[in-house]
Amino acid sequence: xxxxxxxxxxxxxxxxxxxxxxxxxAPFIGSTSIAFSRVFSTALPFADNVDAQIFFIARLPRxxxxxxxxxxxxxxxxxxxxxxxxxxxxxxxxxxSAGASLGAMVAITFGSMWVGGVASASLAGAFLAVGxxxxxxxARHRGLSTTVLLLAGVTLNSFFSALILFVQYVSxxxxxxxxLRWLMGDLDVASYAPIIAALPLVVIAFTAFAWxxxxxxxxxxxxxxxxxxxxxxxxxxxxxxxxxxxATGAAVSVGxxxxxxxxxxxxxxxLMVGSDHRLVLPASTFFGxxxxxxxxxxxxxxxxxxxxxxxxxxxxIGGPFFLWLLITRR
Amino acid sequence: MLLSAGNLQFGYGAGRPRSDxxxxxxxxxxxxxxxxxxxxxxxxxxxxxxxxxxxxxxGKTTLLRLLSGAIRPQAGRVRLAGADLSATPARVTARQIxxxxxxxxxxxxxxxxxxxxxxxxxxxxxxxxxGPDDLAAAMRALQATGTASLADRAFxxxxxxxxxxxxxxxxxxxxxxxxxxxxxxxLLDEPTASLDLRYQFEIGAVLRRLHEASGxxxxxxxxxxxxxxxxxxxxxxxxxxxxxxxxxxSEVLTPDLVGRLFDxxxxxxxxxxxxxxxxx
Numbered sequence: 001x002x003x004x005x006x007x008x009x010x011x012x013x014x015x016x017x018x019x020x021x022x023x024x025x026a027p028f029i030g031s032t033s034i035a036f037s038r039v040f041s042t043a044l045p046f047a048d049n050v051d052a053q054i055f056f057i058a059r060l061p062r063x064x065x066x067x068x069x070x071x072x073x074x075x076x077x078x079x080x081x082x083x084x085x086x087x088x089x090x091x092x093x094x095x096x097s098a099g100a101s102l103g104a105m106v107a108i109t110f111g112s113m114w115v116g117g118v119a120s121a122s123l124a125g126a127f128l129a130v131g132x133x134x135x136x137x138x139a140r141h142r143g144l145s146t147t148v149l150l151l152a153g154v155t156l157n158s159f160f161s162a163l164i165l166f167v168q169y170v171s172x173x174x175x176x177x178x179x180l181r182w183l184m185g186d187l188d189v190a191s192y193a194p195i196i197a198a199l200p201l202v203v204i205a206f207t208a209f210a211w212x213x214x215x216x217x218x219x220x221x222x223x224x225x226x227x228x229x230x231x232x233x234x235x236x237x238x239x240x241x242x243x244x245x246x247a248t249g250a251a252v253s254v255g256x257x258x259x260x261x262x263x264x265x266x267x268x269x270x271l272m273v274g275s276d277h278r279l280v281l282p283a284s285t286f287f288g289x290x291x292x293x294x295x296x297x298x299x300x301x302x303x304x305x306x307x308x309x310x311x312x313x314x315x316x317i318g319g320p321f322f323l324w325l326l327i328t329r330r
Numbered sequence: 331m332l333l334s335a336g337n338l339q340f341g342y343g344a345g346r347p348r349s350d351x352x353x354x355x356x357x358x359x360x361x362x363x364x365x366x367x368x369x370x371x372x373x374x375x376x377x378x379x380x381x382x383x384x385x386x387x388x389g390k391t392t393l394l395r396l397l398s399g400a401i402r403p404q405a406g407r408v409r410l411a412g413a414d415l416s417a418t419p420a421r422v423t424a425r426q427i428x429x430x431x432x433x434x435x436x437x438x439x440x441x442x443x444x445x446x447x448x449x450x451x452x453x454x455x456x457x458x459x460x461g462p463d464d465l466a467a468a469m470r471a472l473q474a475t476g477t478a479s480l481a482d483r484a485f486x487x488x489x490x491x492x493x494x495x496x497x498x499x500x501x502x503x504x505x506x507x508x509x510x511x512x513x514x515x516x517l518l519d520e521p522t523a524s525l526d527l528r529y530q531f532e533i534g535a536v537l538r539r540l541h542e543a544s545g546x547x548x549x550x551x552x553x554x555x556x557x558x559x560x561x562x563x564x565x566x567x568x569x570x571x572x573x574x575x576x577x578x579x580s581e582v583l584t585p586d587l588v589g590r591l592f593d594x595x596x597x598x599x600x601x602x603x604x605x606x607x608x609x610x
Binding site (some may be wrong): 001002004005081082085086087132210211216217218219220222225226227228229230231232259270274275276 | 360395398400420421423424425427429431432434435436437438439441443444445447448449451452454456457459460465469481504578
């Protein structure tokens with residue numbers, strides 16, 4: 001008898017390979033074709049190597065942003081699903097993205113008053129939403145009430161959506177267009193700076209995820225069953241809520257509220273490696289990264305020379321998939 | 331004494347009882363004060379199979395939760411081998427007390443073996459992966475409950491009785507520690523409540539085998555007279571959160587006491603008790 005955990009290792013290696021292949025391959029796709037041999041050629045100095053410049057300056061940041069956002073959203077989805085004991089939860093279920101969107105809308109519309117830029121404003125909005133939901137869910141309980149979490153999240157989502165509409169109503173035409181593009185989810189980061197800015201938050205979140213993997217396994221057999229096996233349930237729930245929210249906020253600040261990655265990818269990962277969170281988390285992270293890089297490549301090429309926002313592609317794939325999930329789920 | 335509970339008191343949403351209210355004891359009082367468990371004291375000796383017998387709503391599940399340390403009593407104390415349970419870290423308690431809940435429903439699919447391996451949680455460090463010893467403990471537990479052939483089956487595809495036996499195996503893996511002589515206690519909340527007759531016998535047989543083979547101490551709650559009579563070495567009668575009587579089955583399973591426990595005429599209880607004695 002082998003340890004069930006070991007049976008998942010090949011699939012994780014496969015997902016990792018897919019991620020690396022996607023990040024390397026995606027920058028070669030685009031309106032100007034570049035050659036592999038020229039990009040990595042050492043004969044030419046970088047300043048004269050146009051292919052290398054297109055690869056490393058114009059296209060690689062976008063692929064890396066897609067990988068970072070895709071992997072982070074997928075992993076956050078896994079943690080939220082484990083926390084809420086519900087495979088249909090998404091990183092946006094608890095209102096993080098609505099808060100982030102409101103922050104971004106405010107920054108776009110009243111941008112002159114906000115010096116930090118859209119990304120930091122969306123992060124601030126995400127923290128506001130997280131704070132409100134946490135305060136509500138922990139108000140009358142020793143731990144976190146997952147029922148209140150869900151209800152508060154859903155309510156906050158629609159409340160913030162109303163505020164977003166209000167902000168858009170008072171903004172001018174150009175601002176509304178920019179806001180709409182942001183809400184669709186767009187990975188056109190144009191430089192490495194947004195990726196580097198989000199990285200520390202993502203690293204903190206993933207450190208927490210690594211610790212959470214086993215407690216999340218036990219939580220899925222029930223909170224009390226987990227507690228009698230020695231899990232500190234209250235601590236695990238808090239760490240899960242805050243780390244997954246932090247990850248989601250960071251990802252949304254880079255790419256906008258790109259939908260469906262956080263639910264499709266964990267589900268497919270479970271089909272590959274089973275339900276052990278020590279396998280689902282890395283598999284989802286690598287596969288999520290590869291998936292969003294792929295979706296972004298489609299978004300850039302399907303109607304070329306027009307570049308679609310990647311959120312449209314993930315929604316077109318994800319919507320029907322989500323419905324299929326609803327119908328076939330036991 | 332392996333486990334010893336003294337003067338336990340607990341009410342959901344109820345605060346600490348005022349001192350002037352203590353000491354009064356009519357049947358009505360406990361309900362009046364919102365207490366689910368009122369002044370319960372009991373001892374579990376090493377090697378016992380103790381059954382907490384009572385009607386629905388008598389506080390059996392709450393009492394088990396108090397005894398496992400899942401909730402803290404508002405008054406009174408639970409001691410495990412002399413150590414105060416509320417002062418013991420959860421991981422340490424988990425290596426000595428394992429709980430089998432009434433029903434287990436999973437949020438995600440796991441195999442039976444994965445469920446059993448989850449019992450190893452309190453034996454592993456935060457980032458530690460199960461080793462050969464843990465796998466061996468899991469296999470022993472599967473063997474002991476007759477579920478070794480189900481190891482790779484998805485838990486949700488198992489029958490009610492098979493599920494219950496796999497969860498018992500998970501509890502056994504949890505109690506399986508290298509250190510001999512550590513006190514170990516298996517708690518089961520209504521282990522047969524949702525099972526038909528065949529599976530009731532099956533669970534009863536598994537528990538008896540565990541008790542005979544390894545001297546495992548077992549504490550279970552049930553409202554099933556026959557199950558309790560057939561299996562237990564000691565029985566605690568619990569009514570309205572208070573202990574009505576406790577002792578050996580022959581002492582407490584009398585038509586009079588059982589009639590009072592379930593609030594039925596004694597002559598109705600008598601034939602059930604007769605058949606329960608036969609099941610033994």
